[in-house]
Amino acid sequence: MSLHGDYDSQNIFAKIIRGEVPCYTLYEDDDVLAFLDVFPQSYGHTLVIPKQAAARTILDIDAASLSKVMAVVQKLAGVLVAELAPAGVQVMQFNGAPAGQTVFHIHMHIVPRYEGDALNTHGAGQAEPQQLEALQARLLKRIAS
Numbered sequence: 001m002s003l004h005g006d007y008d009s010q011n012i013f014a015k016i017i018r019g020e021v022p023c024y025t026l027y028e029d030d031d032v033l034a035f036l037d038v039f040p041q042s043y044g045h046t047l048v049i050p051k052q053a054a055a056r057t058i059l060d061i062d063a064a065s066l067s068k069v070m071a072v073v074q075k076l077a078g079v080l081v082a083e084l085a086p087a088g089v090q091v092m093q094f095n096g097a098p099a100g101q102t103v104f105h106i107h108m109h110i111v112p113r114y115e116g117d118a119l120n121t122h123g124a125g126q127a128e129p130q131q132l133e134a135l136q137a138r139l140l141k142r143i144a145s
């Protein structure tokens, strides 16, 4: 049952937290990491994850850790809207494979939505590294301003 089970410390986000796999970081503190999705469903698709909680889903995470994640989600949603000027922004979170979860370390999706643009397929279609680097630089500049 993908909704339940033991936390796998070899999942891709655990490796990103440990620095074993690179990512396009937008924000990091002791508790939270935010980075660009490399298979973006829209331009600016961002993921926000807890660093300390070994939690697969929303059922596993303690409320204090989840609150810290959500504070960063709110801040970065504002950054994405300010910099990319989408017509809308979706905040999404999936629990269990039947609900769409593919990586079993809890995470929030921030997905800017542009007028008339359908979403790319979930978890498919890797973005070009140059595009992700340029987007990261643009968003980091906005965060610093």
Ligand code: 5GP
Pocket: 012, 023, 024, 035, 036, 037, 038, 039, 040, 047, 093, 094, 100, 101, 102, 103, 104, 122, 123, 124
């Ligand atoms: P889920 O389907 O579990 O809600 O979302 C997992 C997300 O992680 C997907 O949007 C997928 O594109 C993204 N993802 C999968 N592997 C990697 C990776 O190696 N790096 C990054 N940055 N995102 C990934």
